[in-house]
Amino acid sequence: MxxxxxxxxxxxxxxxxAVLALCVLxxxxxxxxxxxxxxxxxxxxxxxxxxAAWLAFYSVFVVAVSVHAPIGLRAVLREWAGWRGxxxxxxxxxxxxxxxxxxxxxxxxxxx
Amino acid sequence: xxxxxxxxxWRGPQPGAFQRFDVPRAPSQTILDVVTxxxxxxxxxxxxxxxxxxxxxxxxxxxxxGVPRWTCRTHVDKVAQAGELEIAPLRNLPPIRDLVVDxxxxxxxWTRAEGRFKGATTKQSDxxxxxxxxxxxxxxxxxxxxxxxxxxxxxxxxxxWNSDYLGPAALNRAWTLVQDERDAARVERLQAVAGxxxxxxxxxxVSCTERCPKNISPTASIAGLKRAVLxxxxxxxx
Numbered sequence: 146m147x148x149x150x151x152x153x154x155x156x157x158x159x160x161x162x163a164v165l166a167l168c169v170l171x172x173x174x175x176x177x178x179x180x181x182x183x184x185x186x187x188x189x190x191x192x193x194x195x196x197a198a199w200l201a202f203y204s205v206f207v208v209a210v211s212v213h214a215p216i217g218l219r220a221v222l223r224e225w226a227g228w229r230g231x232x233x234x235x236x237x238x239x240x241x242x243x244x245x246x247x248x249x250x251x252x253x254x255x256x257x
Numbered sequence: 258x259x260x261x262x263x264x265x266x267w268r269g270p271q272p273g274a275f276q277r278f279d280v281p282r283a284p285s286q287t288i289l290d291v292v293t294x295x296x297x298x299x300x301x302x303x304x305x306x307x308x309x310x311x312x313x314x315x316x317x318x319x320x321x322x323g324v325p326r327w328t329c330r331t332h333v334d335k336v337a338q339a340g341e342l343e344i345a346p347l348r349n350l351p352p353i354r355d356l357v358v359d360x361x362x363x364x365x366x367w368t369r370a371e372g373r374f375k376g377a378t379t380k381q382s383d384x385x386x387x388x389x390x391x392x393x394x395x396x397x398x399x400x401x402x403x404x405x406x407x408x409x410x411x412x413x414x415x416x417x418w419n420s421d422y423l424g425p426a427a428l429n430r431a432w433t434l435v436q437d438e439r440d441a442a443r444v445e446r447l448q449a450v451a452g453x454x455x456x457x458x459x460x461x462x463v464s465c466t467e468r469c470p471k472n473i474s475p476t477a478s479i480a481g482l483k484r485a486v487l488x489x490x491x492x493x494x495x
Contacts, residue, residue: 154457
């Protein structure tokens with residue numbers, strides 16, 4: 146990883162953390178609201194299906210997670226497992242793609 | 258206040274062990290006084306390092322009851338209310354013998370962080386006029402009083418996990434030079450403190466700031482470097 150790359154990863158993690166702070170809050174409030182209100186699965190789906198706003202929100206959430214988590218894991222692997230270099234970064238790139246794929250699939254599933 | 262201190266002192270090259278001494282209490286007694294008493298009265302083979310005894314030279318830092326401290330300015334009253342003391346060498350640096358650690362890696366990292374002033378003028382040049390209340394000068398002044406004792410380096414968990422990490426003192430030094438208007442090596446220095454072992458490896462645990470005996474905040478200096486390095490990266494200077 147180049148020096149420039151390291152600096153860009155740092156700001157990417159900070160920026161995604163700022164997005165996540167908001168997204169996690171909205172997500173938790175939504176869960177609590179749905180559970181306290183006693184909404185059934187069908188009722189939840191009725192609210193999310195065709196709702197572009199929820200699709201956009203969860204898409205942003207998933208993108209932020211896919212950026213944030215692998216960068217954090219990168220530092221953990223460096224510091225706790227002593228693993229650095231290209232092999233680690235390639236694996237974490239795949240992990241980011243995996244998170245993105247399963248996250249967007251879930252967001253799309255409750256929309257379509 | 259009991260009249261005797263029970264002191265456990267780290268002895269030996271590796272693997273080493275703690276040795277117990279009983280030292281008489283005295284008013285205004287410092288940890289360095291305790292160590293000196295042990296060496297002069299109880300066991301002349303004890304190895305430790307000190308020079309000025311007044312908090313200027315930065316050579317007497319040790320781990321006292323688990324906390325890195327400058328021993329010449331640490332009073333026994335402050336850290337050993339129960340009359341028990343455990344004195345060990347600084348963490349994160351290779352021990353040589355007893356309480357003495359090898360500081361080479363610590364100072365080599367100052368060099369690696371381009372911690373040396375590089376001017377662009379000659380002795381024929383006029384004095385540089387730097388406004389004392391300018392933001393850059395205030396930043397530099399905030400970190401300039403470092404005495405190189407190694408307490409922050411010993412307190413830093415990132416150093417423990419990533420032995421290449423430059424550490425709080427070297428990065429603080431680099432920041433004071435980055436903010437020095439007279440310095441002519443800004444880009445080289447930002448390059449030196451970027452990367453895997455540089456400023457962005459800091460997790461902002463703030464242990465360095467908590468422990469610095471000079472009340473410097475290396476955390477704030479490193480935060481400044483993070484922003485400066487990012488700006489340089491985005492502008493293509495790295």
